[in-house]
Amino acid sequence: MKDSAVEAAALGRKFGGRTGSPFARSRGRAPGSAADPAPRGPGRGTWALRECTVAVPAGRICAVVGPNGAGKSTLLAHAAGLLRPTEGSIRVLGTAPVAARERLAYVAQDKPLHPRLTVEETLRLGRELNPGRWDQAAAERVAEDGLFADRTRVGRLSGGQRTRLALALALGKRPELLLLDEPMADLDPLARHELMGLLLAEAAENGTTVLMSSHILGELATACDHLVLLGAGRVRLAGEVEEVLAAHTLVTGRGSPADLDGRTVVESRATGRGLTALLRTSEPLGAGWESAAPSLEEILLGYLRTLDEAPAAEHTAERVPEEAAS
Ligand SMILES: Nc1ncnc2c1ncn2[C@@H]1O[C@H](COP(=O)(O)OP(=O)(O)OP(=O)(O)O)[C@@H](O)[C@H]1O
Numbered sequence: 001m002k003d004s005a006v007e008a009a010a011l012g013r014k015f016g017g018r019t020g021s022p023f024a025r026s027r028g029r030a031p032g033s034a035a036d037p038a039p040r041g042p043g044r045g046t047w048a049l050r051e052c053t054v055a056v057p058a059g060r061i062c063a064v065v066g067p068n069g070a071g072k073s074t075l076l077a078h079a080a081g082l083l084r085p086t087e088g089s090i091r092v093l094g095t096a097p098v099a100a101r102e103r104l105a106y107v108a109q110d111k112p113l114h115p116r117l118t119v120e121e122t123l124r125l126g127r128e129l130n131p132g133r134w135d136q137a138a139a140e141r142v143a144e145d146g147l148f149a150d151r152t153r154v155g156r157l158s159g160g161q162r163t164r165l166a167l168a169l170a171l172g173k174r175p176e177l178l179l180l181d182e183p184m185a186d187l188d189p190l191a192r193h194e195l196m197g198l199l200l201a202e203a204a205e206n207g208t209t210v211l212m213s214s215h216i217l218g219e220l221a222t223a224c225d226h227l228v229l230l231g232a233g234r235v236r237l238a239g240e241v242e243e244v245l246a247a248h249t250l251v252t253g254r255g256s257p258a259d260l261d262g263r264t265v266v267e268s269r270a271t272g273r274g275l276t277a278l279l280r281t282s283e284p285l286g287a288g289w290e291s292a293a294p295s296l297e298e299i300l301l302g303y304l305r306t307l308d309e310a311p312a313a314e315h316t317a318e319r320v321p322e323e324a325a326s
Pocket residue numbers: 015016021022023046047048066067068069070071072073074075
């Protein structure tokens with residue numbers, strides 16, 4: 001097994017707690033007052049991550065997938081060393097995240113950049129803050145799109161242009177681990193395609209590990225080779241994309257639901273052709289059932305649609321064949 005670039009062991013993170021949630025405070029409510037909304041989870045506070053155990057092998061492009069509020073940003077912020085676990089631990093590049101800061105780059109969901117600096121000044125700052133590591137050519141390959149001049153102020157860039165600049169800063173750092181929180185969300189389809197291509201080429205050339213949250217499921221199969229699916233703060237599925245694909249079968253038939261007894265059914269529904277079910281098995285069913293290989297998007301949608309119905313244990317990484325669960 002390859003070395004892990006990111007290794008979380010029973011990682012848990014609770015927000016709020018005895019002192020009340022920061023959101024409540026920011027709205028001027030006294031923690032614990034009647035106006036303070038009831039916290040979720042056991043005791044006070046909200047568990048954003050719970051018993052999250054994952055290992056991402058070095059050199060992989062790993063997608064972190066899950067519905068809104070699943071804990072994706074929280075996981076990435078822990079890997080970046082910006083949050084401390086409430087319980088459990090996380091290591092990146094073989095050490096504590098804070099000790100690896102120089103070797104990793106993190107692009108947050110809101111792409112914080114200094115609005116008064118120009119594009120050129122922002123890239124210069126990147127160079128000055130990363131002496132000995134900075135790769136100006138890599139940064140320029142990403143930043144250059146003809147849409148903004150070097151002297152344009154960051155505050156005047158569009159959302160997509162800010163994303164481009166934030167990615168340029170991150171890649172210019174030549175990181176060993178690149179943490180991207182929904183990096184492509186505000187890019188147009190052409191820019192997304194181009195930037196994803198650049199990103200993958202840079203990562204492949206330098207052996208960079210990429211951990212990237214995304215809601216764009218249709219594009220993950222071609223972009224990523226590893227995935228982590230989170231639901232309500234817990235890992236529901238994790239492993240190499242190829243192995244996850246091989247471990248699932250889509251069956252359709254006029255047979256009875258009883259035919260599925262003993263199988264792990266991720267999702268089943270009645271359709272015009274009888275019953276369609278996503279199974280966690282690579283073995284075809286008997287007569288009366290057609291079996292097909294599902295796409296990664298179909299598998300992920302199947303899990304996402306049933307996250308609320310199934311207990312967390314139904315979908316933990318351990319349920320993927322051992323070699324697929326990392
Ligand atoms: N600073 C915070 N204070 C209190 N609760 C928080 C804080 N940050 C996140 N949370 C809560 O933790 C949970 C996970 O949030 P997180 O932002 O990690 O989800 P996400 O999967 O990235 O969601 P999205 O897809 O909407 O970006 C949510 O319930 C959220 O409300």
